[in-house]
Amino acid sequence: MPKLATTSSLSNYPKLNISRYRDQLRQSGKASSIELNYSYRGKSYRYSVQLTRTPCNYGNFRHWWLCPSCSKRVSVLYCAGAYVCRHCLNASYGSQLQQPIDRLFSRAGAIRARLGWVAGIAHGYGERPKGMHHSTYYRLLNEYDKLVRQICGVSMEMLDKIRGSISYE
Ligand SMILES: [Zn+2]
Structure with missing residues (x-):
């Protein structure tokens, strides 16, 4: 895992909401991961983030990210170098305070x-x-x-x- 960035509030981080992939996921149905390919602060990142899904109306599924760091099920990931969930980001920020x-x-x-x-x-x-x-x-x-x-x-x-x-x- 790349070292996590250190800014002070969640709004400072690029977000990735799973809903952005809704159409793509609807078409591919059983996708179990999404490959991310981006650059952040001059460094290139390319890796897959695992997904999970829960049933919702009309036989459809709701997709979730599995945080690459802690595997929690979340709908939004935050970019701090790597994408991680809010909890992991806060944990990283918390350690900075010490x-x-x-x-x-x-x-x-x-x-x-x-x-x-x-x-x-x-x-x-x-x-x-x-x-x-x-x-x-x-x-x-x-x-x-x-x-x-x-x-x-x-x-x-x-x-x-x-x-x-x-x-x-
Ligand atoms: Zn996490």
Whole structure:
């Protein structure tokens, strides 16, 4: 399994709802897996995710993913490198919360340096460096947000207020 990504809320992750494959599954009937083929953060992934199904109306079946990590039956998988269920994603996020504070500081410092921001999280947010891809910038920003939240213990609402004063373009 690839290492799981570290952002702070489910909405940050690409989702894959089994309903997207409804038509395809209806035609193939007894498919027991779906092959995923995608790239995420510059890496290519190709593997099959097992399916299961439960009977529903009119002799049809409802299909479910079996999480590649824990085999739970779910209708939505989240991409954190590999696709996993919400529970696995939370477990991964939870373990991130237990990092020693100095590791959080040094990672936050590394991100600030990469962004060309003044050292020290007390200086708040800077700008996107010229020439850096938006996708790279937002990835770093997401990770940075999470680190700052962990370090400061500020609420998400409070952070949103700080973020609200920054323009992204
Ligand atoms: Zn899982």
